[in-house]
Amino acid sequence: MRTFQALLGLVLVAAAAQAVFAAALIPTPEFTGHPIPTAEHPDPVARLPLRDWLDVAAVAAGIALASYFALRRRTRRGLFLLAVVSLAWLGFWRKGCICPIGAIQNITLALFDRFYVVPAAAVVMFVLPLVATLFFGRTFCAAVCPLGAVQELAAVRPIRVPVWLDHALGLLAYVYLGAAVLFAATGSAFVICRYDPFVGLFRLSAGLDMLVFSGVMLVIGMFVGRPYCRYLCPYGAILGWLAHLSRRHVRIPPEECIQCRLCEESCPYGAIREPTVTPPAGKLRRGRRRLTVALILLPVLIAVGAILGRRLEAPLAGVHPTVQLAEQMWLESRGLVEGTTEASEAFRNSGRPPESLYAEARTLSHRIGLAGGWLGAWVGLVFGLKLIHLAIRRRRTGYQPDPARCVACGRCFWYCPGEQARRGWIEGLAPKGTGRTNEPRRAEDV
Amino acid sequence: MADGKGNIDRRGFVSGCARVLGAIGLGGLASALALRKGRTVDEVWQIQPDHCIACDKCQTHCVLDVSAVKCVQCFALCGYCDVCTGYFPTKYDALDTGAENQLCPTGAITRKFVEQKAGTRYFEYTIDESLCIACGKCVTGCRLMNGSLYLQVRYDRCLNCNECSIAVACPTQAFRRVPASRPNLLGRAAHEAEEALARKQAAVASSGRPCAGWHALRNEGRGGPDGPAEARQA
Numbered sequence: 001m002r003t004f005q006a007l008l009g010l011v012l013v014a015a016a017a018q019a020v021f022a023a024a025l026i027p028t029p030e031f032t033g034h035p036i037p038t039a040e041h042p043d044p045v046a047r048l049p050l051r052d053w054l055d056v057a058a059v060a061a062g063i064a065l066a067s068y069f070a071l072r073r074r075t076r077r078g079l080f081l082l083a084v085v086s087l088a089w090l091g092f093w094r095k096g097c098i099c100p101i102g103a104i105q106n107i108t109l110a111l112f113d114r115f116y117v118v119p120a121a122a123v124v125m126f127v128l129p130l131v132a133t134l135f136f137g138r139t140f141c142a143a144v145c146p147l148g149a150v151q152e153l154a155a156v157r158p159i160r161v162p163v164w165l166d167h168a169l170g171l172l173a174y175v176y177l178g179a180a181v182l183f184a185a186t187g188s189a190f191v192i193c194r195y196d197p198f199v200g201l202f203r204l205s206a207g208l209d210m211l212v213f214s215g216v217m218l219v220i221g222m223f224v225g226r227p228y229c230r231y232l233c234p235y236g237a238i239l240g241w242l243a244h245l246s247r248r249h250v251r252i253p254p255e256e257c258i259q260c261r262l263c264e265e266s267c268p269y270g271a272i273r274e275p276t277v278t279p280p281a282g283k284l285r286r287g288r289r290r291l292t293v294a295l296i297l298l299p300v301l302i303a304v305g306a307i308l309g310r311r312l313e314a315p316l317a318g319v320h321p322t323v324q325l326a327e328q329m330w331l332e333s334r335g336l337v338e339g340t341t342e343a344s345e346a347f348r349n350s351g352r353p354p355e356s357l358y359a360e361a362r363t364l365s366h367r368i369g370l371a372g373g374w375l376g377a378w379v380g381l382v383f384g385l386k387l388i389h390l391a392i393r394r395r396r397t398g399y400q401p402d403p404a405r406c407v408a409c410g411r412c413f414w415y416c417p418g419e420q421a422r423r424g425w426i427e428g429l430a431p432k433g434t435g436r437t438n439e440p441r442r443a444e445d446v
Numbered sequence: 447m448a449d450g451k452g453n454i455d456r457r458g459f460v461s462g463c464a465r466v467l468g469a470i471g472l473g474g475l476a477s478a479l480a481l482r483k484g485r486t487v488d489e490v491w492q493i494q495p496d497h498c499i500a501c502d503k504c505q506t507h508c509v510l511d512v513s514a515v516k517c518v519q520c521f522a523l524c525g526y527c528d529v530c531t532g533y534f535p536t537k538y539d540a541l542d543t544g545a546e547n548q549l550c551p552t553g554a555i556t557r558k559f560v561e562q563k564a565g566t567r568y569f570e571y572t573i574d575e576s577l578c579i580a581c582g583k584c585v586t587g588c589r590l591m592n593g594s595l596y597l598q599v600r601y602d603r604c605l606n607c608n609e610c611s612i613a614v615a616c617p618t619q620a621f622r623r624v625p626a627s628r629p630n631l632l633g634r635a636a637h638e639a640e641e642a643l644a645r646k647q648a649a650v651a652s653s654g655r656p657c658a659g660w661h662a663l664r665n666e667g668r669g670g671p672d673g674p675a676e677a678r679q680a
Binding site: 029036037038039042095098099102105107111118119120123124190193205206322342349 | 468568598605619627639
């Protein structure tokens with residue numbers, strides 16, 4: 001036994017010496033009756049793309065069905081069931097990858113990095129809901145997106161968020177979108193995937209921080225409808241803009257609005273806009289002045305944002321692993337931190353001079369700093385446009401969903417007496433203003 | 447919006463134009479990316495073995511309960527040692543397959559006697575992938591000698607997450623995306639060993655057959671980067 005251990009020790013020392021001086025290996029023996037096998041790998045047949053294309057087909061079919069349910073059949077039940085199916089398929093079975101929300105980053109990286117190969121399925125996955133939104137509104141959010149679906153199921157007691165808070169929090173999504181694009185473009189991280197609140201739920205596996213985040217989002221989602229969709233989802237931010245252009249969109253009354261106000265309270269997402277009244281002349285003038293101020297403020301906000309964003313170089317660059325490593329190496333070399341990390345240890349063993357790492361990190365950091373300026377300008381632009389948007393006077397004759405905020409969940413349909421008359425649940429309606437007497441037959445939906 | 451009677455107002459016209467432009471723009475972006483130099487291939491995550499330091503992040507950070515990463519044995523590089531530093535811990539009691547003598551916490555390495563030559567016994571070590579948990583202990587052990595054991599992502603198990611959780615945690619950025627049609631990566635030493643073995647086998651095969659002719663010679667000359675990879679997958 002001792003001899004074996006001594007022998008092993010000798011071998012170890014010899015091996016270490018070999019590793020340092022020359023990679024002299026122990027030769028592979030030539031056996032008389034035993035051929036040297038080759039390592040077995042799983043078959044690299046293209047079953048992966050097929051699976052991805054199946055997801056794309058499922059999303060396409062889901063959007064078509066959701067649009068049909070929301071615009072033609074006007075059925076909340078159909079949308080709800082479709083959401084459950086999407087959640088089961090795209091969420092729990094396919095584990096939520098790859099999704100259009102995450103595909104933002106693949107597209108961005110493909111645009112900024114010539115050597116990144118973007119999977120065709122990701123491109124289609126990204127574009128499909130965008131184009132569909134141009135024509136049908138956010139029906140993808142209604143019942144296809146698994147993240148939306150899980151929050152749709154969680155929303156048991158949604159309360160109304162104050163309008164000012166709703167508008168303010170809604171800006172977060174644009175900031176998140178800008179940050180996600182920045183980190184993807186500079187190759188730092190795919191933050192949308194890293195901080196996806198529900199993918200851990202689908203996979204039934206996540207780190208503690210993400211599990212806590214997921215739980216918190218679910219609990220909030222019980223009382224605030226779809227918190228992720230409304231206040232964080234970067235894809236929802238893009239979809240909201242495109243939905244303004246949508247050719248057809250969810251209408252609350254099937255025919256003409258009788259202004260009974262029954263739908264007003266039915267929307268848990270604060271997406272229903274009341275009819276406007278023509279304001280008195282004094283208010284009109286004030287509104288016009290506010291719009292002028294907002295228009296002047298826009299370039300100022302962009303400039304201020306760019307300047308502030310430029311100062312964020314250090315924290316933004318700190319997300320990139322190479323910059324992190326360089327920072328650690330520098331701190332270690334100055335003796336400013338105790339001990340080493342696995343990364344710095346490995347780097348030292350690789351024999352690469354730290355100067356080249358520092359140079360690389362400096363280049364990266366500089367690029368990320370410039371991108372930070374753009375991010376700041378983007379945030380300024382978003383704030384400015386929001387101010388302009390709020391200052392513009394709208395004309396609405398009936399109750400209408402705000403296309404940018406409406407996720408076509410279909411809750412409002414059943415509250416509309418016009419819809420009930422269409423379905424033959426109640427007698428035909430008197431022309432205008434008498435709708436209040438018509439109580440909905442079913443106050444609760446699915 | 448259109449007022450529903452076939453007449454289109456100014457707003458409706460503008461939004462209609464914007465819609466068409468948007469659709470064309472999105473379609474253009476998609477086709478530009480899809481047709482870019484014909485390179486839209488599907489990719490999978492893989493570990494570059496030369497960068498891997500065999501920490502235990504692959505074991506703990508995969509979103510799967512049992513990691514998609516497995517240990518792979520490059521037999522062409524293996525020394526078939528009796529005292530295998532990837533199989534035995536530094537303080538083993540006996541050179542046998544007893545659990546207490548194994549480095550692998552799950553007993554995923556199978557040790558099989560092959561031959562005794564000139565007083566030296568040679569053993570073949572194979573990985574039972576169903577037991578492997580990608581802790582990397584054997585890989586670190588084996589690096590003391592030849593370094594024939596290495597970690598690879600098993601793409602049939604991998605969920606192919608958009609951002610691989612292990613890649614985020616990997617201290618040496620050893621994870622990369624590789625084409626799904628050629629999903630395996632070899633370290634430099636393993637690559638050379640496999641090439642040498644393939645050359646030797648080809649030589650034996652051609653000397654055994656009388657009329658190998660130019661065909662074999664042509665295969666020999668194919669020394670580009672594609673050659674060994676295809677040979678590996680064949």
